[in-house]
Amino acid sequence: MLLFAGMFLIFNSATIRRQSPASDGTVFAGLIEDVSAGQTVVDKLVYEADGANAKVVGYRNGISGTLKIPSTVTLTGEQSARSVVKIGESAFYGCSGLQVVIIPDSVTVIDSMAFYECQSLTTVYMLGxxxxxxxxxxxxxxxxxxxxDEYWNSGDLVNGGYLIYVTSAGYSNYTSQNASDMWQEYNSKNVIKQIDPSGLLVQRVDDTGAFGPFEEYCxxxxxxGSTTSLTIxxxxxxxxxxxxxxxIGREAFKGVSLNSVTIPGCVQTINGGAFDGCGLTSxxxxxxxxxxGGSAFKGNNFTTITIPSTVxxxxxxxxxxxxxxxSVYFKGGVDLLDYGExxxxxxxxxxxxxxxxxxxGVSSSTVGIYVPExxxxxxxxxxxxxxxRSWGLYTDLLKGYDPSSNSGENTGVVADIVLPSFMVIVLIGAIVIVAKRRKIAY
Structure with a gap:
C-alpha cells in the first residue's frame, strides 16, 4: 500500500497548522498540532462536543490510506460515548495521504471544505x-x-476517477431532483454510485508505474453488510x-461480528488486523x-488451522x-520457517x-503444530x-502428519482454516511482501 506523507501546510498558529488564507480572507484549518481545551484526540482524529453529540474538527499527522471514521467517541473526562454526527468545516483540509474515507451512518452533516486539498482522496463511502x-x-x-473550488481533474471526475458510494436505501436522497444543489452537482458529474449488494466496501487500486504496467485490482x-457467513x-x-x-485492507473487518468467512484464491494479501476481533469460528x-499481516486474525474463535503451500x-x-x-497444520517444507533473526x-x-x-493449559498433549512427517x-x-525465541518457543509442540489426509497426529480433526505454508518475515513496524503482480506492504 503506497502511503502519501506530504503535508504541505504552513505553520501559522501556536495551536493549529493552517493553510494560507483564501482570496476572501478565509483561513483554513485541518492538521491540528496542539490540542486545545475541549478537544479530544482518538486514533489521530480530533473531536469536540457538538451539543449532546460530537464532531470531528481536525486530524493529527500520519493519516493515510483508508480512514474509517467511528460512529461514537468518548470525549476526555467523560464516561459515556457520544455519537459522531458531524464532520466540521475544513476538518481534513490538506490531508494529502488520505485515499479512502468511510463515513458512518451516525454522521448527518458534513461542513464545507471538510476534505478540501485531499489530493489522494478518490473514494468516499457514505453510510448515512x-x-x-x-x-x-x-x-x-x-x-x-x-x-x-475546482475539481482536481474534471475529466477524471466525470469518468469515474473519483467516486462517492452510498447505500441503496439512501441513493435517491442524493440523486433525485429533491436533493440539495450540492448533491445534484456531484450527481451531474456521475460520481454517486451504490455500494455493492454484498456490503463490501472496496477501493480500486492502480499500480501502474510502481514496478511495471500492472492492471487495476480491488x-x-x-x-x-449484514451477512455473518461471508463469502468474498x-x-x-x-x-x-x-x-x-x-x-483485503488493513483492519477492513476489524470488530465486525462474523461467524465464517471464505476468501478466494485470487486474494494474495490479508493485511494487518483485517479480521481482528470478529469472533470467527470458521x-x-x-x-x-x-x-x-500482523494481528490479522487476532482474537477469533476457530479451533484448527491448516497451512497449505502458497503463503x-x-x-x-x-x-x-x-x-x-x-491444532495448527503446515503443508510446506522447512525452508519456509528458516528466516534467521x-x-x-x-x-x-x-x-x-x-x-x-x-x-x-497449553502443552504437547493438549495442542499441536503439525508439519509434514x-x-x-x-x-x-x-x-x-x-x-x-520466536519459533523456538514452539519446538516441543511440533508433530508429524500426512498432508494428503489433512488429519493430525492422533486427532482426525478437519481444519476450520485453510492457509498456505509460510516463511516468517519481520520488518520493523511492517511486513513487506513482493507479490508476483505487485508490491504489498502491511
Missing amino acids: QNVALNGYSDDMYPFFCNAD RIVGYA PSTITLDGTPCEVLE VTLNEGLIGV SAIGNWAFVGCNSLT FADDPGFFKVNEYDGEFRS DYLSDYISVAEGYDG
Whole structure:
C-alpha cells in the first residue's frame, strides 16, 4: 500500500497548522498540532462536543490510506460515548495521504471544505441515508476540490476517477431532483454510485508505474453488510467494470461480528488486523494467498488451522488471542520457517502480544503444530535454532502428519482454516511482501 506523507501546510498558529488564507480572507484549518481545551484526540482524529453529540474538527499527522471514521467517541473526562454526527468545516483540509474515507451512518452533516486539498482522496463511502452538505452559497464543495473550488481533474471526475458510494436505501436522497444543489452537482458529474449488494466496501487500486504496467485490482477496505457467513467474491463490479479482488485492507473487518468467512484464491494479501476481533469460528483461505499481516486474525474463535503451500509470510501475532485454537497444520517444507533473526511470532496458543506466554493449559498433549512427517526433524532443528525465541518457543509442540489426509497426529480433526505454508518475515513496524503482480506492504 503506497502511503502519501506530504503535508504541505504552513505553520501559522501556536495551536493549529493552517493553510494560507483564501482570496476572501478565509483561513483554513485541518492538521491540528496542539490540542486545545475541549478537544479530544482518538486514533489521530480530533473531536469536540457538538451539543449532546460530537464532531470531528481536525486530524493529527500520519493519516493515510483508508480512514474509517467511528460512529461514537468518548470525549476526555467523560464516561459515556457520544455519537459522531458531524464532520466540521475544513476538518481534513490538506490531508494529502488520505485515499479512502468511510463515513458512518451516525454522521448527518458534513461542513464545507471538510476534505478540501485531499489530493489522494478518490473514494468516499457514505453510510448515512440523508447526509447534508453545508457550504457557503453551495460553492465550497467538501470532496475532490482544491482551494479554488475546482475539481482536481474534471475529466477524471466525470469518468469515474473519483467516486462517492452510498447505500441503496439512501441513493435517491442524493440523486433525485429533491436533493440539495450540492448533491445534484456531484450527481451531474456521475460520481454517486451504490455500494455493492454484498456490503463490501472496496477501493480500486492502480499500480501502474510502481514496478511495471500492472492492471487495476480491488482492495476490500470495509464492510457494511449484514451477512455473518461471508463469502468474498473473486471480482466486484465497479462502475460497470469487473475488478479482481487481490487484497483485503488493513483492519477492513476489524470488530465486525462474523461467524465464517471464505476468501478466494485470487486474494494474495490479508493485511494487518483485517479480521481482528470478529469472533470467527470458521475461515477458509485458499491456495494463492501470499501474505497474512500482523494481528490479522487476532482474537477469533476457530479451533484448527491448516497451512497449505502458497503463503510466503505471516506477520507478528497474526493469531494471538485465538483462545480456542488447538491444532495448527503446515503443508510446506522447512525452508519456509528458516528466516534467521527476522522470524516473527505468529502468536499461536498465546493470549497477549509481546509477553511470549502460552495460555494456561497449553502443552504437547493438549495442542499441536503439525508439519509434514517427512520434514518433522528439519522443522525441529530449525525451531531449536531460535534458542527459545520466536519459533523456538514452539519446538516441543511440533508433530508429524500426512498432508494428503489433512488429519493430525492422533486427532482426525478437519481444519476450520485453510492457509498456505509460510516463511516468517519481520520488518520493523511492517511486513513487506513482493507479490508476483505487485508490491504489498502491511
